[in-house]
Amino acid sequence: MPVYHYRCKNCGYDFTEHQSFDDEPITVCPKCTEPTVRKVYSAVPVTFKGSGFYRTDK
Numbered sequence: 001m002p003v004y005h006y007r008c009k010n011c012g013y014d015f016t017e018h019q020s021f022d023d024e025p026i027t028v029c030p031k032c033t034e035p036t037v038r039k040v041y042s043a044v045p046v047t048f049k050g051s052g053f054y055r056t057d058k
């Protein structure tokens with residue numbers, strides 16, 4: 001089962017949730033109960049160490 005990473009834009013609460021693909025994404029923060037949670041796509045380990053990967057197409 002994939003683990004989804006969420007972050008609340010209101011209070012900054014950071015949490016992960018085990019959900020299946022059929023589950024609805026979480027939108028309400030379990031901490032401040034505001035509907036300001038959004039999914040952070042970090043289920044796949046991504047590291048931004050060192051050099052490389054700059055987006056210049058601004």
Ligand SMILES: [Zn+2]
Nearest residue numbers: 008011029032
């Ligand atoms: Zn919150």
